[in-house]
Amino acid sequence: MADTGKKKTIVVEQIGSPIRRPAIQRATLIGLGLNKMHKRRTLIDSPQVRGMVAKISHLVRIVDEEPSPKKKA
Numbered sequence: 897m898a899d900t901g902k903k904k905t906i907v908v909e910q911i912g913s914p915i916r917r918p919a920i921q922r923a924t925l926i927g928l929g930l931n932k933m934h935k936r937r938t939l940i941d942s943p944q945v946r947g948m949v950a951k952i953s954h955l956v957r958i959v960d961e962e963p964s965p966k967k968k969a
Contacts, residue, residue: 904941909934912955924952 910930914922932953936959939945948952949956 907960909936
């Protein structure tokens with residue numbers, strides 16, 4: 897499994913229902929691990945995840961962006 901402790905993360909919350917939405921939008925929600933209203937997921941902040949969130953920005957919102965831990969010099 898990937899070590900998520902070193903990577904920047906974002907928290908995404910579902911705020912819209914997939915009812916009467918195209919199947920691709922519903923599939924994108926499921927791909928992000930969201931399937932019920934107000935459910936939250938902590939995801940690794942990557943271009944792929946950001947693209948998925950942008951695709952369904954009317955159904956989700958970014959609740960929290962955690963900055964990456966600073967390295968000691």
